[in-house]
Amino acid sequence: MKTAGEAALSRDAEYLEFAANRTGHLFRSACLLTGGDTHLAEDLVQETLGRMYAVWRRSGRFFGSRRIDNPAGYAQGVLYRAFITQRRRRSASERPTGELPDRPGPEADSTLRLTLLQALARLSPRDRAVLVLRYWEDVSVEETAGILRCSSGAVRTQTSRALARLRALLGDELADLVDR
Amino acid sequence: MPAQTGPGFEEELVQVFRETGEAFHPDHERLALGGAVRGRRLRRRRLAGTTGAALACTLVLTGGLVVLDRSQSGSGRTVGPAASGPAAREDRDLVTLLAERLPAGTVVRRSEGTSYGPGSVPVAYQRAELSIDDGHGAGQVQLTVSRRSGGGSDPGKIRCPQSDSPKEICTSVTRPDGSILVSAEIAPPDNDPLRSRTVSLLTPDGLVVVLDAANFADSQKQDITRPEPVLTLDQLQALALDPIWHEVPTSATQDGVTPSPGFGSTPMDQLLPSRLTRQSGGGTAADRTATLTDGTATVVVAVQLQRADDEVRKHFAAAPTLPDGTRMLTVEARAVPGSQGATETVVDLLRPDGRRVRAAATNPAGADSATAGREPLLTVDQLTSLAAGLIK
Incomplete structure (x- = not known):
C-alpha cells in the first residue's frame, strides 16, 4: 500500500504526464478563443491546468475518491467555461475600440491566420466558444451543449448566427486566402 | 441581410x-x-x-x-462570540490586491505572483508581476512585499543607488511616521530606450514594499512597448503607501510558516577555503551566491536549494549513493556552453530527506582573459563540503 507521500508523488507524476500531453492542444484552443492573444491564452491554460492539478491532488480519504473518466474532456470543459467567465468579468472594465488592435500572430507571413484571429476577436465570447468547439475541436452539437451548459437547440442557433457574423466579417477573404 | x-x-x-x-x-x-x-x-x-x-x-x-x-x-460558562477567522489576505493574493489598486481603466494583460522561490521552496517575501495596459501600450509592474526581522531602523538597501547615468534621478524622504520612501527614475547612460521607475518603502516595523514600473511588458525579452513606464512615480508612491501591504503575510514571524527546507545557520564564509576572499555575495531562503578571489583569479559560487519533486528524483535515479544515503552528481571543470573561456564545476546532491542542493563554481573568464579555460578555484571536494555544510 502506498504511503501518503508516495501517493502524492504518484498523483504529481500523473498530472505532469497529463499536462505534457494536453497543454499543446489546450493552448492552441485558448489562442483561437482569445483571438490570438497569447498572454490571455497562457492565463487560461494555467487556470485550466491549475484546476486539473487541484482535482488530481484530491485525497480519497478526505474528499471522496471521485475519479474523472475523461480528464481531457474535463479540461476542455474547464477551459471553455473559464474563458466565458473571464471575458464576462473583463467586459466590465474593458471598452471596445473602433479599430482592431494589432495582435501578435503566430508567424510573420500568416495573413490567413491573422484574418481569422482578428475576425474571431470581434465576435462575442460565446460565439467564439461555439465556433472553436465546432470547427476546431470537431465537437458535436450535443457535446458542445454539455460543455457550455446549454441546450442542443441553443447551440444550433448560436452556431448558425456566429457563422453568419463571421462570414459577414470575413466577406470573401476566407475563400480567397484558402485558394492561395 | x-x-x-x-x-x-x-x-x-x-x-x-x-x-x-x-x-x-x-x-x-x-x-x-x-x-x-x-x-x-x-x-x-x-x-x-x-x-x-x-x-x-x-x-x-x-x-x-x-x-x-x-x-x-x-452553571454553564458564558461563551463569547466565536472569533472571526483570520483576514482573508491569503485568499486574495498579492496579484489581486495590486490589480485592485491600479488606476481606473487599466487592463491587466498578464499576471503572475508567488511566495515560493526556486523548486517551490517558500521564501520570506511575496511577489506580484503584472503586465498592464493603460490604453497607451503595455508595461510591466512588479511588487515585492517582505519584512525585516530586526525592524526598520537600518535603511540598508532602501536608499538611492549610486549611478553614473545623468538621466537617473533619485530622492529619499523620511516621512513623519519614520518610514523611508525612496523614489527613482532609472535610465541607462547610453541611448538604450529602456526606462523604469522604482519606489521603495521601509516602515519602522520592518515592512519593505518595492514597486517597479517599466516600459516593457515582458521581463524576459524586455522589448520596449512604450516610451515611458506604465505608472508615474506619484502613482507608484501612492501604491507603496497603501496600508494593505501591512496585512500581507510574508515571513515566519508573520504567518508562522518557516521556510522549509532551508539553509542551516552556518555562514558560507566559514565553509570556504581560507585562501579565498569574498568580493561580493547575497542570497535568499533558497539560494546563496558569492564572488571570491585568490588575488589572481575570481570564482563565482552559486548554491541553490530546492525540495525534490518526482522529476528531480528521476534525475538522480542512477546517481551514486554516499554512505549517508545522499545521491551525488558531479561535473568537473567543463567548459560553460556558449562561453569563450569560462569553466564550471558542479556538485548536485539529493539528501535522503528530499532536499536537493546544487553548488556550482564558475571561472567567469572571457576569451581574452589570462585565466580562460582554467579550472574554477574550487574543487569538487570543496564544493561538496560547502553544499553539505550549508544545509546542516
Whole structure:
C-alpha cells in the first residue's frame, strides 16, 4: 500500500504526464478563443491546468475518491467555461475600440491566420466558444451543449448566427486566402 | 441581410482553424508548472474553506453542548462570540490586491505572483508581476512585499543607488511616521530606450514594499512597448503607501510558516577555503551566491536549494549513493556552453530527506582573459563540503 507521500508523488507524476500531453492542444484552443492573444491564452491554460492539478491532488480519504473518466474532456470543459467567465468579468472594465488592435500572430507571413484571429476577436465570447468547439475541436452539437451548459437547440442557433457574423466579417477573404 | 454560409464556407473554416491553431507553439513546461502552482493555491483555499467549515461545525456543536450543560446544571460558562477567522489576505493574493489598486481603466494583460522561490521552496517575501495596459501600450509592474526581522531602523538597501547615468534621478524622504520612501527614475547612460521607475518603502516595523514600473511588458525579452513606464512615480508612491501591504503575510514571524527546507545557520564564509576572499555575495531562503578571489583569479559560487519533486528524483535515479544515503552528481571543470573561456564545476546532491542542493563554481573568464579555460578555484571536494555544510 502506498504511503501518503508516495501517493502524492504518484498523483504529481500523473498530472505532469497529463499536462505534457494536453497543454499543446489546450493552448492552441485558448489562442483561437482569445483571438490570438497569447498572454490571455497562457492565463487560461494555467487556470485550466491549475484546476486539473487541484482535482488530481484530491485525497480519497478526505474528499471522496471521485475519479474523472475523461480528464481531457474535463479540461476542455474547464477551459471553455473559464474563458466565458473571464471575458464576462473583463467586459466590465474593458471598452471596445473602433479599430482592431494589432495582435501578435503566430508567424510573420500568416495573413490567413491573422484574418481569422482578428475576425474571431470581434465576435462575442460565446460565439467564439461555439465556433472553436465546432470547427476546431470537431465537437458535436450535443457535446458542445454539455460543455457550455446549454441546450442542443441553443447551440444550433448560436452556431448558425456566429457563422453568419463571421462570414459577414470575413466577406470573401476566407475563400480567397484558402485558394492561395 | 446576413451573409450566407454554406458547406463550402464551413469546410474552409475547418481548414483555416486547423492551420491557425496549429501555428501556435506553447511553452509546455512553464504552463504545466504554472498550472501546478495555481492548483496548489486553489487547494490551499479549498482546504482553508473546509477547515473553516469544520471549525464552524465544531463551534456550533460545542455551543449546543454548553447550552445543554447550562440547562442541566445552571452553571454553564458564558461563551463569547466565536472569533472571526483570520483576514482573508491569503485568499486574495498579492496579484489581486495590486490589480485592485491600479488606476481606473487599466487592463491587466498578464499576471503572475508567488511566495515560493526556486523548486517551490517558500521564501520570506511575496511577489506580484503584472503586465498592464493603460490604453497607451503595455508595461510591466512588479511588487515585492517582505519584512525585516530586526525592524526598520537600518535603511540598508532602501536608499538611492549610486549611478553614473545623468538621466537617473533619485530622492529619499523620511516621512513623519519614520518610514523611508525612496523614489527613482532609472535610465541607462547610453541611448538604450529602456526606462523604469522604482519606489521603495521601509516602515519602522520592518515592512519593505518595492514597486517597479517599466516600459516593457515582458521581463524576459524586455522589448520596449512604450516610451515611458506604465505608472508615474506619484502613482507608484501612492501604491507603496497603501496600508494593505501591512496585512500581507510574508515571513515566519508573520504567518508562522518557516521556510522549509532551508539553509542551516552556518555562514558560507566559514565553509570556504581560507585562501579565498569574498568580493561580493547575497542570497535568499533558497539560494546563496558569492564572488571570491585568490588575488589572481575570481570564482563565482552559486548554491541553490530546492525540495525534490518526482522529476528531480528521476534525475538522480542512477546517481551514486554516499554512505549517508545522499545521491551525488558531479561535473568537473567543463567548459560553460556558449562561453569563450569560462569553466564550471558542479556538485548536485539529493539528501535522503528530499532536499536537493546544487553548488556550482564558475571561472567567469572571457576569451581574452589570462585565466580562460582554467579550472574554477574550487574543487569538487570543496564544493561538496560547502553544499553539505550549508544545509546542516
